[in-house]
Amino acid sequence: MSLLAVEALSRNFAGLRAVSEVSFCVEEGSITALIGPNGAGKTTCFNLIAGALKPSSGRVIFAGEDVTGLPPEALCLRGIGRTFQIVRPMPELTVLENAMVGAFARESRLAAAEAVAREALSRVGLLPKAGMPAAQLTLPDRKMLEVARALATRPRLLLLDEVMAGLRAGEAGAIVESLRAVNAAGVTILMIEHVMRVVMALARHIVVLHHGEKIADGTPEEVTRDPAVIRSYLGERGAA
Amino acid sequence: MRRGAIAVAAFSGLLALGPLVLDGYLLSLLALAFAFAFFGAAWNLMMGFAGMLSIGHGLYIGIGGYTVAVLLVTFGVSPWAGLPLAGLLCAGLGAAIAWTGFRFAVRGVYFALLTLAAAELARILFEHWPFVGGTGGFFLPALPPGNVPLLTLRGGPEFFYFAFLLLLTAALVLTLAIRHSRMGYRLMAIREDEDAARASGVPVLRMRIAAAALSGGMTGIGGGLFALMNGSLFPNTMMGVAISIEIMIAPIVGGLGTVFGPAIGALFVMPVHELSEHLAQEAGVFGLNTLIYGLLVLLVVLFLPAGIGPSVARLLRGRR
Known part of the structure; x- marks a missing residue:
């Protein structure tokens, strides 16, 4: 099916x-x-x-x-994650914190969300930059952050x-x-x-x-x- | 989070020693600064975190103030019950305005106008409502001899100094907790990009209502205590445009969307305000105070657009 x-x-x-x-x-x-x-x-x-x-x-x-x-938001919870053509990460927040927004879709606790976000970042190779302000990322990295945030919602x-x-x-x-x-x-x-x-x-x-x-x-x-x-x-x- | 908690403890602990060294005039001045820091912190939860611009927060100050005052004077209800009721009522109002804004897709500047319209509507209603004294105002009776501030929640400068410092401390702790919670992340996501937030599973309507209810409820409680401190209430001073604008200055100057911004801003703005008034009086030039005050606020906004708090933090980080 x-x-x-x-x-x-x-x-x-x-x-x-x-x-x-x-x-x-x-x-x-x-x-x-x-x-x-x-x-x-x-x-x-x-x-x-x-x-x-x-x-x-x-x-x-x-x-x-x-x-x-x-x-x-309902579709996200059912398992559809998405990225946007125009990427706009939250500039003042770190890369990790950006990914955590996605992780909070299924986790309510901070530590759990952080773990999920770290895992998503590692899957797109962004983990070494987790502590960086998102504003400092290059364009390809920002695109990957967008993917990581979507992945952190644990989509199917x-x-x-x-x-x-x-x-x-x-x-x-x-x-x-x-x-x-x-x-x-x-x-x-x-x-x-x-x-x-x-x-x-x-x-x-x-x-x-x-x-x-x-x-x-x-x-x-x-x-x-x-x-x-x-x-x-x-x-x-x-x-x- | 831990560093923030230590900072809150140091900030409040240090200021709690104030009455040991300060006279009544400075205490009442600082009490006022704490009040505006508190209003600013409440407003900052909506604007700084969720990106919902309210230019009508006077609504909650006024409704909170009148609720506490009328309950006390007309119905003999203690402010110990009046303050929580004022908070609940204003939380409900905030929720209703947020829902209306979302339901009818009133966004950005138009949402700001909606908040202004609600505050102005309330002001005009109160000015024509004899039950609350209309434009003539509503007054609290003089304090009885042998007044116990902790019972009546009224007293001298020292009492309100501590009362507003306590409220401000609670607001700082709450903001800090929200900043490091799911709610904080979700509010900031809405502020940055609502569509991306929704796609990340953020229930936008629920979060907007929560932010507005919390902000309105806090401001209502602060407005109640503000009324108890002032002893008199006029619709124009309690919920007019002027006070709605004035509470926005401290968080903007101190740093929007930061935990300490409103407190830093208020502690900067209030002395500047007083000092310029002194200067104007000595020079004998009417209106000079407003000019100096306005210029200084303008300079901060121009040269430290992120606010004093973040700019100082960046400076310290750069030195390390």
Whole structure:
């Protein structure tokens, strides 16, 4: 059974169909990538799954339960963790304290939350910087902190919104390894990603959106051969 | 956390010795500074931690003050019961305002206007309500001979010095405990990024209501004691815009969102306030005090935008 099933999900913004009748599944334990050109509706789709937006129609089924329209905090407790495209860690707090905010989702005691936060930081390689003010982190580290905070909520499904954007190749390589380890530890990942090298390195399943509609869904090999995908990325002449 | 606890103990322990060396004038001045440090600490829980800007905290000072005073004078209820009741009433008001703000998605500056509107509404109501004396004010009777401050919760400068120091100490301990608890982390997460906080499982509505209820309740208790100290209540001075603004100065000057900011700020601002008044009187220039006071506060905000507390802490850390 799929961990996440999105069924005919739609969202309108004042007449514009940002997401239109999108359906796909994310298998438990997999890494699935949601790709598509800018404005394809990927982030809107994420927001609908994570509860930041309510769908106009359609359903979101998580772990066999209909969770459509639940608020983000409730979805977090059910096991959906997410990162944001624009990272904004709490600058005055330390790296550890930032991660503890996530840990407090399931822990009420300070010491327990600290232990969970430390574990999450170690999984993304940030533990040596635990005592640093978050404001002093470099961009890749801030992105990893965002992932650590989401991991500290102990999610079953982790939604990653463009964690590789703006990173150099070497930096992205380290993050790919971290994400692979997180996935190997049992966390299912659904990622929005523009960096195709990363998508190909990680995902076994790719969903392609274009103008708010799903145009392809399959393994990396299937998707890269799909004429509709080639057209959407390269234009009509590229496909010819 | 431990260092903070030691700092609170040292701060309060040292100030508790004040009456041994200070005269009545300085004691009443410091009592007032403690009162504003306490109001600032309560306000700081909302603005400094949860990022909820209230520019109408006079509401809680006023409602707390009138509750204690009216219960005492009109119904003969001891302030020992009046103060907790004032706290509960103001906690309820704070919760109601936070809920209203959330329910109707009134955020940021618009939330601030909502708090101001609530305070102004209360002020205008009280000014037209004969039962509480209207604009003419409400007065506590003179203290009877042989008054026992611990029974009546009224007395001289020394009593209010200790009373407000005790309240302030309690506020510091509470702030310190919150800062190092799940609630504190959650409030700060809401302040920094509400969407990220919700995605991290923070129940935003519940936390906002808790912060406002706590802040309002504390301010209500402080307002009750403030009324007992002043002996007279006028809607304009107890809940007007002026007092709402004035209680914000100490935490902003001392350091927003820090445990000690409001106390440091009040202990800096109050002497400056008094000194500028003296200077103005000696120079014989009406309004000079406000000018000096305003300029000094402006200088602090301009050059130490994080507040005195964090700036000094950074300096000390840099030296080490």
